Amino acid sequence: MIGILVTLTISWILLYLIEKRSILSLGFLPLIKRLKQFVIGFLITAVLCIGVQSLEALLTSSHLFLNKKLNASLLLSMFWWDFKSVLTEELIFRGALLYILLRRFGSEKGIVVSAVAFGIYHWFSFGIFGNIIPMLFVFIGTGLMGYAWALAFSKTHSIFMPIGLHLGWNFTFNTIFSKGPLGDGLLVSSGGNMISDWFSLISLWGVPITVLLIVKYLVRLDNGELKETQLSRRYSLWR
Template structure:
């Protein structure tokens, strides 16, 4: 929690020193509109993650079962972990710095730089640094998703939609389907076969390319371009 407070403080300071703006420049208002954007984004990526996980168990011929270790305390801890990790990444990659780059340069350059930085960051968070193929695949997948989320920031003039899109995926992937660093949570995969050959390739392409492209299509064609930021 301390890290989040520090990031918000630094973001506020940067915005004030460079743009004479407050943290509200990140598009936190109006609350009703931003809440709707958050919920829509959360549902879209949550549904896409369900589809992604369903395809994987279909290809594996496995099933999802409720974890015997699942408790309300563990689930709440995981949700909080998801919120903190997502908010941290959003403040860094779709926060004050992206806002300033867009203001000083252009939306296109800001979005591209944000996507590149997001892809490179995941070399470290995924532990693939030095593995050329792994670095390439991670960069493409996370870079595409980062591009979609940065575009969402640019179009809505707000951090809220990208936060919702990001959290919807991470919460579903980590907490519901137990794919995160906290181990078994709500559902766990049981039985089935290891993916090989075309099945492995299809599952790989789906998660790496198809899902990010679907998110990008939604943001590009279905998210309305806003023209101003409300600060009060």
């Protein structure tokens, strides 16, 4: 939690020093509208993750069953871990820095820079730096996803949909299907046969491409930036 507060503070300082804006410029208002965008983003990637994991279970003939050891406290703690990690990454990659890039260099260049940075970051977070082939595969997959989420920020003028898109995948993957670093979550897999490693490209490349197409063609461009910027200034600590 301290890390999030530090990231928020640094973001606020950067926005003020470079753009003379407050943290609200990242699209926190109007709140109801932003929460709707968050939920839409969450559902998009959650449904995609459920589809990929269900297909994998079908192809491997594995069985999914409820984790009897799971309780409400553990489920909430796993969700909180997912939320904290997602929010931290979003504030770094789709927060103040992306906002400044979009303002200074335009949407196309800003989105590309954000996507490249996100892809490179995952070389280190996945621990694959130095392994050329995995680096290439991960860079393309995470870079495409970073591009889709940055595009969502650019079109909605808000960090809320990117957070929803990111959390929808991570929570479903890590906590619902127990595939992440948190251990057994809601569903646990048993048995099953091995399938080709190429199947992993469905989630690594196929999902980002699908999300990108959804954001590009189905998410409406928000033309209310001026009005919301004025609203954010109204509630800024620096008036």
